[in-house]
Amino acid sequence: MFMIFGYSSALLFGQLLLGLINGAFYALLSLGLAIIFGMLNIVNFAHGALFMLGAFVAWALLEFLGIPYWWSLLIAPIVVGAFGIILEKVFIARLYKLDHLYGLLLTFGLALVIEGLARNQFGSSGMPFAIPPELQGGTDLGFMFMPNYRGWVVLASASVCLVVWLIIDKTSLGANLRAATENPALVQSFGINVPRMITLTYAAGVALAAFAGVLAAPIYSVNPGMGSSFIITVFAVVVIGGMGSIAGSILTGFGLGIVEGLTKVFYPQGSATVIFVVMVIVLLTRPAGLFGRGGH
């Protein structure tokens, strides 16, 4: 093995790969946020709490009904998505005509309520959730030991991101969605039910958060606070990628995961801060974000 900047290449390759894995979570979560912001103009601060709910639904399905992880990947997003529909209909739909700030405050409040209720019910030390038996163990890649489950996370996350991007960018459904954000009145006059489309968009964004939650359950502690530790970083990712930019949030998510991974080798103490340093630099040079349209 050769050396790079005094570090063994094995260590660096390992960290690059790990960064990519963490980036997979950032990408999934920021994708949901970007969709919701792009279509609803709502900064969804409840995203972390819904991510947590996804993990808890998976845990509850396994604990009480014996439903395994693989079904949870499908069921948890549906359950949480349905919950999202209720949230949108009852609360968020009332705020579309108001300033962004109101949506931010409302969703932040919802996040606190959801997390508080979960903490009251389940305590705070977390629930056990094992890696599904099919994906236990790992592969020795020569430069590092790669757990099979982490490989699956990257694969699942990348494919979901790709599919979502294709739907929004390449299908007529996506075209309707994009049109509805530009000019809802005009799209409505073509006979498309815009309010329903917006509700379903919110549900889809939320379902992505729940999907990420299920993916995260076997790796991270399943506890009521698990979402709040992610959400700030993910917001930074969305801002760097450009608010509302779908492809931007995906690419930035993976990219920043790698940047963070490398920081963990060269200056571990800074690894929680590096994303925000990048955010400051990007905002100073490209205020609309790396992939955002200027003046949006």
Added chain:
Amino acid sequence: MHISRRALLGTVAAAGMSSRAGAQTPTIKFGVLTDMSGPYQNVAGPGATIAAQMAMAEFKAAGFNVEVVSADHQNKPDVGVAIVRQWFDRDGVDVILEVANSAVTLAVQGVAKEKNKVFLASGAASSDVTGAACNANTIHWVYDTFMLAKSTGGAMVKAGGDSWFFLTADYAFGHALERDVGNFVKDAGGKVMGAVRTPFPGTTDFSAFLLQAQASGAKVLGLANAGTDTINSIKQAREFGIKMRLAGLLVFLSDVHSLGLEICQGLALTESFYWDLNPATRAFSDRFIAKAPGKRPTMVQAGTYSSALHYLKVASAMGPAQAKLDGAATVARLKATPTDDECFGKGSIRIDGRKIHPSYLFEVKKPSETKGAWDYYKLIGTTPAEDAFRPLNAGNCPLVKV
């Protein structure tokens, strides 16, 4: 029937006296101040209140009343202090029990001294409680950071773990833990190969740090962190097949329960009480689980019971009215009286307020070794009571005359 006037008056007077005596039956009131909704909810929380009630139940027929009230300090020192002031000033509470969270404990200590009441702390970790911050109204019951560091650091080296690498949460608590444990490791003849500082808060993925630890070649990975950080690092160490022996520096039974043995197996940790340690601890735990279905007591909950019980024994001996009178004098009596209970066995309390008993180094069992729910630990080392805690003259406690 003829009733003489004199006899009637006598009866009335006697009835009056006896009812007055009834009104004067003293009541000892415990206030369990704990974390009902935050990170220490499972370590202490409602179970601590149950433990205090168990001590109360043993003094039902002692000729005085015992009451237990409880409240949630929400891990905020100002909230804790406000509750304690109200308890002392308005509700007639005599003794504060438990108080998981060192910051709240240090704040409550001041109020207990100001109002001359009694504070028996079980949940706090900081060794400052009996160090620079010690006072004549406070006793620190179960464990402290010094005890954890000495047992896990020292006893672990004796058990073969002689080279260490630390995963350290990058703030004062983590640094202090790393330094203290590192010193004990070196004192016991082991060596520290390095440490990686993980940002706090804000780290959820420890795999990158774990690989660096693995690359150091050390035998033991010391987890100088707490709570969710510890849980995440243990979970991910298992996932990445880290071959090092893990040493949790602040891990409780309830954490092991929530993680499961599959993940925790082989983890070394220190506690001063384990429910399945001996027949006496088992007897106590069986009574506890009858009150708290499905839950075995943690050392903090056991300490709440043990401290309340010791207080009631002493109060009963000195007379409850006398015990309520002067908190500092009662604490002096508590210190002068040897302790003995099912949870911690025979012990004593030092002049600085430090309760003394052995500390135990445990290893978490493999799933194949367990006999069922809550059968999690096997004992791998014991530090005798006289060596388990910081030497009396090394803590800078003003109560200790040097």
